[in-house]
Amino acid sequence: MFNTIEPEALLEQLTTQFAEKILLVEKHYDVSVAEVSHDVIKNVIVFLKEQGFQFLTSCNGLHLPTAEKKFGMIYHLHDFKRNLRIRIKTFTQNDPPHFPTLTDIFLQLIGWSARLMIFSGFVLMATQTFAEF
Amino acid sequence: MKEEIKQELIGREYTTLNLGPTHPATHGIFQNVLKMDGEIIIESTPTIGYIHRAFEKLAERRPYGQVTTITDRLNYCSSPINNMGWHMTVEKLAGIRLPKRVEYLRVIIMELARIADHIICNSVIGVDSGAMTGFLYVFQFREHIYEIYEEICGARITTNIGRIGGLERDFSQTAWLKIEKLLKELPKGLKEFEDLLIRNRIFMDRTINCGPISAEMALAYSFTGPNLRAAGIDYDVRVMNPYSSYEEFDFMIPLGTNGDTYDRFMVREQEMKESMSIIKQAMQKLDKLEDKTSFNAEVPEFYLPPKNEVYNEMEALIWHFKIIMAETAVPKGEVYHCVEGANGELGYFLISDGGRTPYRLHIRRPCFIYYQAYPEMIKGAYLSDAILTMSSMNVIAGELDA
Numbered sequence: 001m002f003n004t005i006e007p008e009a010l011l012e013q014l015t016t017q018f019a020e021k022i023l024l025v026e027k028h029y030d031v032s033v034a035e036v037s038h039d040v041i042k043n044v045i046v047f048l049k050e051q052g053f054q055f056l057t058s059c060n061g062l063h064l065p066t067a068e069k070k071f072g073m074i075y076h077l078h079d080f081k082r083n084l085r086i087r088i089k090t091f092t093q094n095d096p097p098h099f100p101t102l103t104d105i106f107l108q109l110i111g112w113s114a115r116l117m118i119f120s121g122f123v124l125m126a127t128q129t130f131a132e133f
Numbered sequence: 134m135k136e137e138i139k140q141e142l143i144g145r146e147y148t149t150l151n152l153g154p155t156h157p158a159t160h161g162i163f164q165n166v167l168k169m170d171g172e173i174i175i176e177s178t179p180t181i182g183y184i185h186r187a188f189e190k191l192a193e194r195r196p197y198g199q200v201t202t203i204t205d206r207l208n209y210c211s212s213p214i215n216n217m218g219w220h221m222t223v224e225k226l227a228g229i230r231l232p233k234r235v236e237y238l239r240v241i242i243m244e245l246a247r248i249a250d251h252i253i254c255n256s257v258i259g260v261d262s263g264a265m266t267g268f269l270y271v272f273q274f275r276e277h278i279y280e281i282y283e284e285i286c287g288a289r290i291t292t293n294i295g296r297i298g299g300l301e302r303d304f305s306q307t308a309w310l311k312i313e314k315l316l317k318e319l320p321k322g323l324k325e326f327e328d329l330l331i332r333n334r335i336f337m338d339r340t341i342n343c344g345p346i347s348a349e350m351a352l353a354y355s356f357t358g359p360n361l362r363a364a365g366i367d368y369d370v371r372v373m374n375p376y377s378s379y380e381e382f383d384f385m386i387p388l389g390t391n392g393d394t395y396d397r398f399m400v401r402e403q404e405m406k407e408s409m410s411i412i413k414q415a416m417q418k419l420d421k422l423e424d425k426t427s428f429n430a431e432v433p434e435f436y437l438p439p440k441n442e443v444y445n446e447m448e449a450l451i452w453h454f455k456i457i458m459a460e461t462a463v464p465k466g467e468v469y470h471c472v473e474g475a476n477g478e479l480g481y482f483l484i485s486d487g488g489r490t491p492y493r494l495h496i497r498r499p500c501f502i503y504y505q506a507y508p509e510m511i512k513g514a515y516l517s518d519a520i521l522t523m524s525s526m527n528v529i530a531g532e533l534d535a
Contacts, residue, residue, distance in 0.1 A: 029225055029468050030374075056355050057471075058480060058497040074482070074495070076469060080366075083373050087469065108355035111505040112181055 007032040007084060010051075017047060031076075033087045041090040042100040045075060049105060053077035053086060056106040059113065061122050064091075071097035071122070098123045145170055150516070154183050158261060158520045161530025163504070165519075172515050177508040181501075185534040192494040196459030197223050198297055198435075200491065205291035207498060208532040211250035211475035212292045213242045213282070218472040221376055222481040223297045226468045227435065232427045235299045236378040237415045241312065242285065242294060243377070243472070244408040244415075248319070249278040250475030251359075251401040251408075254527040258398050259330055261524045262339040267329045274322050277315045284308035298436035299429025312416075316409055323405060331399070340395035344510045344522025351392060354506040357499055358477025359400045360526055364392030370473035381418070382411050394525040434461040459489035476500055476527055500532040 011025040011032055021044075024035035036044045055078040062072035069091035077086050092098065101124040103109045114124055153164040162183040168176040188207070192200045204215035217239050224231070231239075252275045256268040279289040284307050286294040295301065304312075330336045346356070351364040361368055367386045371379040387403035389396025429436050433452045442449035455461050465487040471480035477499030486492040503526045510526075511519040 028466060031469055033467075054352060057478065058482065058495065060482065060495040062484075062493060076480070076482070076497075080368055080373075085374075085469075106355065107350070107353040108502055108505060111179070111508070112501070113505060 007086075010084060010086065013051070014044070014047070018044060028087070031085045031087050033089065035089045035091070038090050038092045038099075041073070041088070042102065042105075044088060045077075045102060045105060048077055048086065048088070052079040052081055053084075055080055056102075056108050057085070059102070059106075059109060061097075061117055061120055062089075062091075067091075069093045070095065073099050073122075075102075096121050096123050098125055100125050147175060152516075152519070154180070159523060160257065161528065161533070163528070163530055163533060165507070167516070167519075169516065172517070174511050174514055174516060174519055177511055177519075179504060179507055181504065181534055183534065184530055188535045189494050189496060192491050195490055196457075197463060197491065198456065198459075200494070201295075202291065202293050204496075205293055206531050207479070207496065207535060208250070208474060208476055208500065208529045209290055210253050210527075210529060211246040212290065213246040213294045214472060214474050215479060216292060216294045217243055217377070218470065218474070218479050219481055220295050220297050221472065222468060222470040222483050223435075223463070225470050226466055226483060226485055227297075227432075227463055229298055229430055229432050229435065231299060231430045232424060233378065234419060234422055234424045234427050235429060237419050237422075238300060238304065238428065239295070239377045240379065240382070240415045241412050244411045245278050245281060245312070245315075247408045247475045248405050249275045250527070251405050252278075254524070255398055255401050256326070258340070258394065258521065258524045259326075259336070261520050262336055264330060264333070264336060267326045270329070271322055271326045274315065274319050277311065277318075281308055281311045281315065284311060296429065296436055298432040299427075301437075303426065303428040312412065316413060319409060320406070323402070327402060331402070337395065339518075339521060340398060340525070341393060342391065343394040343518045344514065344525060345391050345393040346506065346510055347392060350506070350509070354509075355502050356477065356506070357502075358474065359397055359404060360392075360477065360499075360503060362386060363389035363396035363400045365390050370471050370478050374471065376470070376472060382414050384411050384414075394521050397525040463487065463489075471497065474499060476529065476532065477502075496535055498532045498535055500528045500530075501535070504528055504533055 014034055015022045018040055021037040021040045022034055023037060026033050057076035057078050059075050062074055064070055072089055072091040075088045103114055117124055148169045150167040150169050152167055153159040154162045164180040166178040167174050188203045191203055201216050201219055204219045205212040207215045252271050256271050259267040282289055282292050284305050286292050346364055348364040348366050351361050365388055367388055369386045384407045387400045389400050437456055438449035438452050443453045463485050465485055467484045469480055469482045471478050480497035482495040483491050484493040510522055
């Protein structure tokens, strides 16, 4: 009933569109995973949304103190129609970490979702500061 | 409607009302600072964090088995589902496969938890709309369910049911008798409850078009569970990404159309009936299984050996020690596993570095997500409707804050 597109095809589509900006594609258990260059993360999310990944399952920050790129954002997206899940990861070595806001794409991220990120030290570009909320 | 209200109220003086953090009608510790014009809400600013316990951080210092007690305290109205979700996440990471019997037993526990959760939510909607009696009619069934939990695991609310690799013990004969009793008596109790409310003019007037959310908005806010289904979208993790053999069960996904309080109430009512059907099916499947005894997988590196073996056998003693001291190897990797919690998609995103505790853990808590939409849902509504909207979304503070 579902799964009319193979996850591999989806990752290939992504790689074709963004070429070397897709740093890594793999499959972790039942989820396709792509690591994306920090500067195109918003474009990738917009692209995936246009491809049917309308549902943001979750978004969380990640701190890897011993890694070269210490800070990351992880997005879990879900395409209900094809029942596909994808995990998009992006990392940066900047401290404090700057990431583009996605509040204009997913309403889930407005309010406390963004505030908690800001509170944790993430700078969400083109969004309000913690004090302005 | 909302625009008309807005235009009409320009230039007026407003009052500020603190709804919470310890208001009895918020059913938990969270605050809403409301800008009011008389009884009408102009704007709402929610505040969270009053019972934030940093569960995700705490988990980084706990062996995998000890994280279960943390999950109890998320949505404590349906702790067993949280427990099972966590166990399944670790089992997925470690590649543990369970016997069918264990999966069916888990299904029974999870569906009992769903019923207990929905009983609380729906009876409280009644209370918040001024109907106390229904609450008293159905709450006894939650007690029955808690008694079943007691038989299965020895606890009632913070259940800590199960272990990584199965259940800590088999269901006792008393537990089976109590489940059968519940399945026999609950339909009658639910009917009594529904007779009081679902065609009650006052209840309908209070709940229909109260706190509505469209399917598009519900998706944009990443709603899941009964709140999304009430808006007309048939997303259910048990069907989309089956776990614990849910794909073998025949059940319906109830849907609403308006996404309002009445629809959310009705979806939960119907889901309780479906849960009963699933429990019956699981019992039939268990009867047909040749395996009548197993309640855990053969994974000595994760599953504590029985006490009599620990006292008498060296190998069992070593495993016991290794498990308690978190010396068992968990593979490196990252895994996302979700279950259909009573409130929606409850997901665990776990990163393991092969160490004794989770390296990082993120919990997708549906209540946290619902709460982001709350200000939008109550804008332009009456204060009394905001209370009902909150009840019907079943925002549980423990899960909201984590």
